[in-house]
Amino acid sequence: MNFETYKKWQTENQFWSSTNTRFTPFSEFKKKVESYTDIAEVSSLGKSEKGKNIYQLTLGEGPKRVIIWSQMHGNETTGTLAIFDVLDYLKSNKNSQTEIFENFTIAIVCMVNPDGAEIFERRNSLGIDLNRDAVAQQAVETKLLMKAINNFKPDIAFNLHDQRTLFSVGKDINPATISFLIPSFNQEKTINETRRAGMSLVASVWRSFPNEYQQNTGRYTDDFYPTAFGDNIQKKGINCVLIEAGAAFQDPKRNEARLLVGFSLLNFFRFLKEEVHHDYVEYFQIPQNEQKLRDIIVKGIKLKNKRKPVLVDVAFKLEETTEKGKFKRTLLVEDIGDLSQFRAYQEVNGNGLEFSSNDIFIGKKLTFHEFQHIFWEGVII
Numbered sequence: 001m002n003f004e005t006y007k008k009w010q011t012e013n014q015f016w017s018s019t020n021t022r023f024t025p026f027s028e029f030k031k032k033v034e035s036y037t038d039i040a041e042v043s044s045l046g047k048s049e050k051g052k053n054i055y056q057l058t059l060g061e062g063p064k065r066v067i068i069w070s071q072m073h074g075n076e077t078t079g080t081l082a083i084f085d086v087l088d089y090l091k092s093n094k095n096s097q098t099e100i101f102e103n104f105t106i107a108i109v110c111m112v113n114p115d116g117a118e119i120f121e122r123r124n125s126l127g128i129d130l131n132r133d134a135v136a137q138q139a140v141e142t143k144l145l146m147k148a149i150n151n152f153k154p155d156i157a158f159n160l161h162d163q164r165t166l167f168s169v170g171k172d173i174n175p176a177t178i179s180f181l182i183p184s185f186n187q188e189k190t191i192n193e194t195r196r197a198g199m200s201l202v203a204s205v206w207r208s209f210p211n212e213y214q215q216n217t218g219r220y221t222d223d224f225y226p227t228a229f230g231d232n233i234q235k236k237g238i239n240c241v242l243i244e245a246g247a248a249f250q251d252p253k254r255n256e257a258r259l260l261v262g263f264s265l266l267n268f269f270r271f272l273k274e275e276v277h278h279d280y281v282e283y284f285q286i287p288q289n290e291q292k293l294r295d296i297i298v299k300g301i302k303l304k305n306k307r308k309p310v311l312v313d314v315a316f317k318l319e320e321t322t323e324k325g326k327f328k329r330t331l332l333v334e335d336i337g338d339l340s341q342f343r344a345y346q347e348v349n350g351n352g353l354e355f356s357s358n359d360i361f362i363g364k365k366l367t368f369h370e371f372q373h374i375f376w377e378g379v380i381i
């Protein structure tokens with residue numbers, strides 16, 4: 001799979017590109033899933049806490065078994081969109097479709113947490129983080145996913161998430177537009193044969209990216225999370241590749257990550273079939289994620305004080321929520337002080353504007369319009 005070819009196709013064929021693709025109502029999602037009955041068996045694993053179907057698509061009839069799931073965290077939509085891109089690509093490209101369907105049987109659970117998705121929330125409707133529920137399985141959504149995995153008996157699993165904008169790579173502090181992880185199965189982070197095979201696959205996919213994207217790829221920490229899905233699937237001796245879609249400069253809809261995740265999935269199929277992989281040690285050449293990016297930094301504002309005003313930088317975090325079905329963005333003050341070690345998606349000159357600590361404080365929220373009015377009209381979110 002050539003990157004430019006896929007990029008061209010994806011750019012021209014992207015559905016929902018004109019709308020706000022960070023948030024998709026369940027009704028729209030359902031329509032899209034049901035449009036795949038010509039290439040997939042569309043079934044329901046069962047109902048979410050609030051009674052929404054959790055869909056599974058089953059495709060192909062090959063010997064290798066691959067399961068993919070997305071949106072365990074309801075507000076992490078990029079993986080789901082990338083899956084739809086891949087399915088649309090396979091629909092329009094019969095050669096690739098035949099090749100993949102002859103070699104693989106694929107199960108896709110493309111919205112594990114529909115209740116969270118409906119209101120753009122990370123957790124399920126009981127407030128449970130599904131990715132910390134792999135052992136206790138208190139949430140109905142977790143039980144259904146685990147049952148689907150156990151029934152399907154995959155050779156490999158892909159766990160699709162979105163990571164926060166703060167994740168960066170390299171000393172120039174660039175966004176980690178995509179990150180990978182082959183999770184640990186114990187505290188010691190032992191690298192056994194299974195993990196080695198997964199690492200070599202990830203290294204191969206990473207190396208298939210154009211140079212500029214290789215530089216924007218991060219490696220997630222492999223600290224052991226005893227209650228997380230990936231770690232527990234890995235414990236069963238099955239690779240569970242974590243793919244985190246991240247941000248890029250000037251890309252609030254995460255189109256770059258969507259493109260990279262789709263391209264990665266197609267390449268995982270290619271490398272799983274060819275079994276020609278880069279050495280697993282190359283996985284460790286992917287730079288580890290750091291957290292040095294902020295959404296907006298206003299540089300140099302004055303905070304009034306008893307003596308003379310102090311000059312500080314203020315970092316704002318972009319919060320995305322919904323209110324009565326409408327997508328809403330708010331800016332929250334998350335840091336104040338010398339922020340010269342950080343870089344931001346947008347840096348604004350504070351021009352020495354003066355504020356009291358009643359106006360600017362940690363946790364203070366501003367609407368987009370308030371921010372524009374006070375600091376900068378040109379801000380993009």
Ligand SMILES: [Zn+2]
Nearest residue numbers: 073076161162
């Ligand atoms: Zn997540």
